[in-house]
Amino acid sequence: MIEGNTAAEIARSVRGLVHAGELPAGAALPAIRELAVRLGVNRNTVAAAYAQLATAGVVEARRRGGTIVLGLPEVEGEGHTPGGDLVNLADGNPDPALLPALAEAVAGYEPVLYGAPPVDERLHRLAGDLPDPHRLVLANGAADAMERLLTTHLTRGDQVAVEEPCYLAAIGTLRVNGFRAVPVPVDADGMSPSALAAALAGGARAVICTPRAHNPTGAALTAERAEALRAVLTPYGEILMIEDDHFSMISAREYHRVTPAGHPRWALVRSVSKFLGPDLRLAFVLADPATAARLETGATWVSHLLQHVVASAWDVERFARARDAYAARSGLLITELGHVGIALPRPDGLNVWIPVPEYGFADALAARGWAVRDGRDFAARRPAIRVTTSTITAAQATAFAADLAALL
Structure with missing residues (x-):
């Protein structure tokens, strides 16, 4: 039974019923007018909850x-593991061989x-x-x-x-969290300044930007593109910039x-999962x-054990070797x-983004042994x-390119 007197309470009640399985996927919610009468609230309250x-x-x-x-929406993540005998080029993981062995770091x-x-005081300098x-x-x-x-x-919306x-x-x-995504196209040099300007003029309250090793495309901002984006952002001091x-320590860019300098609300987030391991859930903000x-x-509270491991395992020379290996691969x-x-710009990071003429190429490549x-x-x-x-190995790169070309 849906309950509540405010839009937030009604929305929370519905989410609870969905989570409990009492409102399964495909079920119809009561009409706005009907539920408003039942709960004794204004129609606009129910309409806001449904929104x-x-x-x-x-x-x-x-x-x-x-x-x-x-x-309830599912949050998809990295780590896709294909079935059968497919060559896994899908999981988004770093190479375990390039990650440090952490047993000694715990000592x-x-x-x-x-x-x-x-x-941990040591993390300030890192x-x-x-x-x-x-x-x-x-x-x-x-x-x-x-x-x-x-x-x-x-706030939501x-x-x-x-x-x-x-x-x-x-x-x-x-x-x-109920935020509305406003897509800003990315090319090899990063976010489109004109599209970002349109998003901000349309009311965007925050911007999330990846300065290098963009996932999935591998784009990295050039100095010129970054300058153009700063010029777009400068008049919007009220927005949150993230x-x-x-990929900070192993980026080739x-x-x-x-x-922009002096912007009042901003954060630079640098996680360690790509160069110390996905299980080390720590990010510098x-x-x-x-x-x-x-x-x-x-x-x-972020585990001081994790902080200790990160500080102890920090190895700039190892990071440089990983950077060179990923760029080479x-x-x-x-x-x-x-x-x-198939001509593509050289990416930064762990992935190559390949435009194809139509949807379904992932399935077609799976039929040839590639995930x-x-x-x-x-x-x-x-x-x-x-x-x-x-x-990826040299032999795999050659074979994959041949199979993709055959499909194209």
Whole structure:
């Protein structure tokens, strides 16, 4: 039975019923007028609740079919494991052989009790530095950082400008929290300045931008593109600017800051999962003092054991070897694709993004023994596939390029 006197209470009641299985996918919610009479509230209250649920992807409003339950949105992540004997070029994982062995890094840890400083002193020098006044806050990974940043600054229904195609975790975070994604196309140099300008003029309250090793495309901002984006952002001092520099220590490209100097609300997020391991759920959040204070009002405890491991395992020489290896492996595939007439810019990161003429290429490649991710998984508007090259061999690059060319 749906309950509540406010839009938030009604929406929460419906979500609870969906979660409990009492409102299964495909079930129709009561008509707005009917539920308003039953609950003794204004029709607009019920309409606002249904709008919140639709924004969160829990229900869908259909013209003549009423409001239908879709179910709680699933947040897809990396780590796709194909069945059968497919060569896995889909999982988005780093190469385990390039990650440090962490057993020794645990040595020397001493138990930390309540009241201890929230950040291990050694991490301050590892997070990097920025010219604007800022403070360091830790989060349990990049997705946790972005969710906390968005929910402490925005309200449900607010628009967020995000790259298109978009990283999986960002898609899920926006849907689950009821924010509206405004796609900003990405080319080899990063976000489109004109499209970002249109998104901001249309009311976007926050921007999420990946300065390098964009997932899934491998795009990296040039100095010129970063400057153009800063010029677009400068008049919008009220928006929250989030930079997701997830590949910071092993990127083959220089970091170019997108946030304008003196911008009042910003955060630079640098997680460690790509170069220390996905299981180390820790991210550095460098943010303006006011934003840092907001983050600290929530869940601020990040395991000091994790902090100790990160500080102890930090190895710049190892990171340089990983950077060179990943650049070489993506280069293998780019070169082989060029040999069969598929010219692509050299990407940064673990993935190669390949435009294709139509949807269904992931299935066609699976029939030939290759597992890749379909571009639709990343909310791409045009057909494409994402190929993870973190462990690809020269022989695999040659064979994959030949099979793709045959399909094309």
